[in-house]
Amino acid sequence: MTGESVERGPARGTPAEVLFAFLKLGLTSFGGPIAHLGYFRDEFVTRRRWLHDDSYAELVALCQFLPGPASSQVGFALGLSRAGWLGAMAAFVAFTLPSAIILLVFALTSAAVSGPIGTGALNGLKIVAVAIVAQAVLGMARNLCPDRQRASIAVAAVAMIAFLPGATGMIGAIIIGGLAGLVWCKAKAGPAADRLSIPVTRSQGILSLTCFLVLLVFLPLLHQLSQSWAVADSFFRAGALVFGGGHVVLPLLEAEVVAPGWVSADQFLAGYGAAQAVPGPLFTFAAYLGALLEPGPNGMAGATLALLSLFLPGFLILIAVLPFWGTLRQRQDISSAIQGANAAVVGILAAALYDPVFTSAVGDMRDFALALACFVSLVAWKAPSWLVVILAAAGGVGLQLAA
Structure with a gap:
């Protein structure tokens, strides 16, 4: 590795x-950020073998330290490692766009999911997240x-x-x-068999940090120039200050968009309720809010x-x-510390599995039985996660209709 890159190597995809x-x-990652990490592991560590478990846990631990989603x-880092900067953008767009479009349509039409079929399907999607996270914790x-x-x-x-x-x-x-x-891990420390290759140079890293600091300082100064600058400033600040991602950003966004009217x-x-019912990152809630802003810009713009303002700082x-x-x-x-931090990530996922x-997701024994069926399908039958998601949604509808 050169002094200017992080294990530079050719993109493998x-x-x-x-x-x-x-x-x-x-399109299928329901259940929030912790469940997403389970879906990612199943897809990229277990099935596609893009990286090893220790490299994946190391990346998760790093991102848990940083503000943002x-x-x-x-x-984003997995896409960057696999196919360079275009891969990073492809990962972001593909993972974000489906839920962003759904929430944009919801904002523009005020449609709501109701009735036993809709309610049951949503409950099934929450239940399948239990199985996905449990599989990730076990592996x-x-x-x-x-x-x-x-x-x-x-x-x-x-x-x-x-x-x-x-x-x-x-x-x-993670720190502890x-x-x-x-x-405890000094005797076991050593390089992993499959390190994640991410082609980012030091100069690119410094430029990125400079852009972050410039936007953080100067966007508030541009706030009064137009409503567009005010919106960019408010959502950028929320994205820059949130640690833990997901639900943590909600009070920050509420202060930025509800307080000023x-x-x-x-x-x-x-x-917020609709954002719980769609796949993908919860940060796409910003698309819903941006479409409703008064005064504008609103709608698609x-x-x-x-x-973009909410995701950019992270x-x-x-x-x-x-x-x-x-x-x-x-x-x-550092290698020894990473092993301990990786073990802590397993504990974090285990804690999130419970709460x-x-x-x-699990309100009674019937819900628990459906969660167990999903888990066995994933672990014992090796069923693909997208198929289990569909079956779980159908199962949730069945439970709702039988109630």
């Missing part, structure tokens, strides 16, 4: 390959917690999140896991501006960090 792989996930940042635990030391780190991460929920607990668990890895409180809550920060991360992780002490995934 094409942007078209990345586009279609992420488009499938953009963690699952989308992981997807990652086998590879990343093979001994009692790292298994103990994972359990400690669960305990920490139990007493300190939210982004603070997750980041704290890394420190524990320095003590751009969107009503009722509209905001209706859109407002949705596009809000969406991607800029990720690009800024990646080239330096590649150099740091080659050190023996919010299980607690919000």
Whole structure:
């Protein structure tokens, strides 16, 4: 590796390959950011073998540290690794566009899902997320917690999140896991068999950080020039300040769009409910809000501006960090810390499997039975995740009609 890149190497795929792989996930990845990480692992670690479990967990741990949408940042980095910058853009567009279009249409038509069939299908989509996350936890635990030391780190991460929920607990668990890895994993440290190759130069990283800082400082100064600049400033600031992704951005967005009267409180809550029912990243809620902004820009233009402004800071920060991360992780002490942090990521996913995934999806024994059926289909029958999602939605409808 040169001093200017993160394990530079030829792209091993094409942007078209990345586009279609992420488009499938953009259409089927229900359940929120934690479930998305499970879908990603199933698709890119288990099925396509684009990378190894330890490299994937390392990338997840890094993105958990950074502000922005963690699952989308992981997807962006995977696309970048697989097919360069066009691959990164293909991953972002394919994973984001389906839910953004759905929420844009919802905003423009005020359509709502109702009735037993719609309600049952949505419940089935929540239940299948339980199976997806459980599969991810099981597979990652086998590879990343093979001994009692790292298994103990994972359990400690669960305990920490139990007493300190939210982004603070997750980041704290990864930090403590890394420190524990320095003590417990020294004898086991060493380079992974399959490192993730991400072609970002140091100069590109510095340029990305400069762009982030310039936008963060100067967008507020441009706020008064026009409503478009005000919208860009508000959504960029929300994306830059959110740690933990997903639901954490909601109070920030509410403060930015409801308080000044751009969107009503009722509209905001209706859109939040719709965002729970669509696949893909929760950050596409910005498309719904942008379409409704008063005064404009609104409609398609407002949705596009809000969406790009919210995602941009997280991607800029990720690009800024990646080239330096590649150099740091080659050190023996950093390698030991990464092993401990990876074990903590397993604990974080295990905690999320219980809350919010299980607690919000499983209401009774019938729901639990459907979740178990989905899990067995994935793990024992090796059914593709998209098929299990469809069957789960049908199962949810059946349970609703039988109630």
